[in-house]
Amino acid sequence: xxxxxxxxxxxxxxxxxxxxxxxxxxxxxxxxxxxxxxxxxxxxxxxxxxxxxxxxxxxxxxxxxxxxxxxxxxxxxxxxxxxxxxxxxxxxxxxxxxxxxxxxxxxxxxxxxxxxxxxxxxxxxxxxxxxxxxxxxxxxxxxxxxxxxxxxxxxxxxxxxxxxxxxxxxxxxxxxxxxxxxxxxxxxxxxxxxxxxxxxxxxxxxxxxxxxxxxxxxxxxxxxxxxxxxxxxxxxxxxxxxxxxxxxxxxxxxxxxxxxxxxxxxxxxxxxxxxxxxxxxxxxxxxxxxxxxxxxxxxxxxxxxxxxxxxxxxxxxxxxxxxxxxxxxxxxxxxxxxxxxxxxxxxxxxxxxxxxxxxxxxxxxxxxxxxxxxxxxxxxxxxxxxxxxxxxxxxxxxxxxxxxxxxxxxxxxxxxxxxxxxxxxxxxxxxxxxxxxxxxxxxxxxxxxxxxxxxxxxxxxxxxxxxxxxxxxxxxxxxxxxxxxxxxx
RNA sequence: GGGCCGCUAGCUCAUCAGGUAGAGCACCUGCCUUUUAAGCAGGUGGUGACAGGUUCAAGUCCUGUGCGGCCUACCA
Numbered sequence: 001x002x003x004x005x006x007x008x009x010x011x012x013x014x015x016x017x018x019x020x021x022x023x024x025x026x027x028x029x030x031x032x033x034x035x036x037x038x039x040x041x042x043x044x045x046x047x048x049x050x051x052x053x054x055x056x057x058x059x060x061x062x063x064x065x066x067x068x069x070x071x072x073x074x075x076x077x078x079x080x081x082x083x084x085x086x087x088x089x090x091x092x093x094x095x096x097x098x099x100x101x102x103x104x105x106x107x108x109x110x111x112x113x114x115x116x117x118x119x120x121x122x123x124x125x126x127x128x129x130x131x132x133x134x135x136x137x138x139x140x141x142x143x144x145x146x147x148x149x150x151x152x153x154x155x156x157x158x159x160x161x162x163x164x165x166x167x168x169x170x171x172x173x174x175x176x177x178x179x180x181x182x183x184x185x186x187x188x189x190x191x192x193x194x195x196x197x198x199x200x201x202x203x204x205x206x207x208x209x210x211x212x213x214x215x216x217x218x219x220x221x222x223x224x225x226x227x228x229x230x231x232x233x234x235x236x237x238x239x240x241x242x243x244x245x246x247x248x249x250x251x252x253x254x255x256x257x258x259x260x261x262x263x264x265x266x267x268x269x270x271x272x273x274x275x276x277x278x279x280x281x282x283x284x285x286x287x288x289x290x291x292x293x294x295x296x297x298x299x300x301x302x303x304x305x306x307x308x309x310x311x312x313x314x315x316x317x318x319x320x321x322x323x324x325x326x327x328x329x330x331x332x333x334x335x336x337x338x339x340x341x342x343x344x345x346x347x348x349x350x351x352x353x354x355x356x357x358x359x360x361x362x363x364x365x366x367x368x369x370x371x372x373x374x375x376x377x378x379x380x381x382x383x384x385x386x387x388x389x390x391x392x393x394x395x396x397x398x399x400x401x402x403x404x405x406x407x408x409x410x411x412x413x414x415x416x417x418x419x420x421x422x423x424x425x426x427x428x429x430x431x432x433x434x435x436x437x438x439x440x441x442x443x444x445x446x447x448x449x450x451x452x453x454x455x456x457x458x459x460x461x462x463x464x465x466x467x468x469x470x471x472x473x474x475x476x477x478x479x480x481x482x483x484x485x486x487x488x489x
Numbered sequence: 490g491g492g493c494c495g496c497u498a499g500c501u502c503a504u505c506a507g508g509u510a511g512a513g514c515a516c517c518u519g520c521c522u523u524u525u526a527a528g529c530a531g532g533u534g535g536u537g538a539c540a541g542g543u544u545c546a547a548g549u550c551c552u553g554u555g556c557g558g559c560c561u562a563c564c565a
Contacts, residue, residue, distance in 0.1 A: 007499090060526090062524050063521085063527090064522060064527080065520070065521045069525065082523075082524085101515075136500080137500045138501050138514050138515070139500090140526050144501065145496090147496090148557095151557095159500095202565055204564090248563085249490090249564060252559095354565070403565090482556090483556065484556095
């Protein structure tokens with residue numbers, strides 16, 4: 001066990017504190033101010049010698065015999081306190097001597113400035129609010145070890161302010177997106193996480209079991225099909241912040257559980273959705289930073305609308321010099337080989353196009369851009385393009401090389417939807433040998449009539465990465481998936 | 490899945506050719522009435538991730554396992 005000796009020391013102190021008749025774990029404390037407020041109001045408070053009541057965690061202590069300095073920290077800031085034996089009761093000073101870095105305390109005192117002009121609280125009374133038994137990480141270097149930072153995120157948050165800042169921003173981003181949607185009359189809904197049939201994306205699900213029903217259930221990989229059922233039901237604009245689960249590999253941009261915001265609007269098409277998304281992202285960014293320019297790694301990115309637009313095949317043509325819109329498998333394979341891409345055998349036309357695009361085009365999409373009008377093979381839930389055969393009305397915005405969303409004019413022709421599902425099933429069974437039944441219940445819903453609808457899914461974790469200059473999804477998820485420490489078996 | 494790297498005190502890190510482990514912070518004792526990575530003097534603390542091998546001798550070399558990181562591949 002870590003810190004065992006220090007822990008024993010602290011337990012001894014705990015006993016002494018109890019012997020003084022002090023409860024080391026009391027029930028609350030009334031603060032007059034958050035620490036952060038003091039910086040703004042300090043001149044007035046100093047002048048009036050007004051007493052303040054502050055609470056926080058002790059982050060540092062510097063003892064000097066009859067006096068001591070220390071720092072306490074709350075959610076809003078950090079402030080130095082100064083305690084002098086003659087100025088507090090004997091028992092308060094005795095209690096103070098039994099405190100450690102990491103303990104929560106409440107103090108009553110007045111503000112002053114030290115000779116180095118540092119704002120400081122002169123302690124009049126001190127109260128222990130919670131005794132800590134284990135030591136905090138080193139005060140100067142903080143907690144560096146990434147494994148420990150992820151496994152004991154609470155320590156990471158205590159010690160690394162920039163980490164706290166990222167998660168505050170994450171919350172602000174979600175708040176402002178939610179607000180943006182609600183202002184535009186979108187209704188927030190909850191749909192099932194446990195689904196008896198998964199759909200809305202192509203990914204392997206996590207499987208679980210319901211005992212009393214005696215059936216296997218899946219954790220959702222997307223909530224798309226449920227939200228569109230609600231549009232059928234007359235909820236014209238709906239959205240959900242959805243925790244989705246995909247049983248796939250993990251890396252810098254994939255965690256097995258992640259957050260999507262999906263929204264659907266009746267009578268919108270993908271052009272409406274494009275404008276909506278770009279304005280929403282820009283507005284979130286502006287709310288966060290008061291502007292549209294952000295830094296991501298080596299890139300300066302400008303999110304100011306309007307964003308560039310390129311069709312899927314147009315972007316490919318720029319890279320290959322060939323219009324691949326009507327290319328068959330052979331021609332696509334040839335183009336891929338010419339560009340030096342390694343090909344597995346038996347790739348479908350859709351997979352080939354996908355491969356060409358992600359290898360040749362994606363990495364260069366740094367400034368915000370909409371890639372539109374994808375091939376129909378890789379978009380089973382999108383409506384056929386109104387002008388061009390073989391394409392669908394779909395867009396994916398890319399920023400800093402990330403695909404941050406996916407949207408379409410939703411396919412609402414039930415007979416077409418059935419054909420597309422059946423095509424998918426054939427593909428899947430051919431390539432992966434997986435059984436993947438058609439969602440008959442969803443088709444039935446479509447047969448009752450889905451109005452023309454625009455749909456959008458935004459990858460929240462990736463958006464947060466982008467807006468906080470984070471380079472791993474683990475840095476924007478509080479408790480990323482880890483293997484258990486004890487190993488398996 | 491593949492490659493490379495890491496795992497030494499609670500934390501951050503050393504330990505040049507294999508010779509029985511060291512610093513700073515934290516902690517303990519003492520001194521210190523404006524310090525701020527406080528200072529000074531002294532001290533506690535390690536089955537060196539785990540298991541095996543080579544060797545008179547292994548933190549150090551070798552093999553395996555575990556966990557993690559980075560890169561790469563896969564994944565709409």
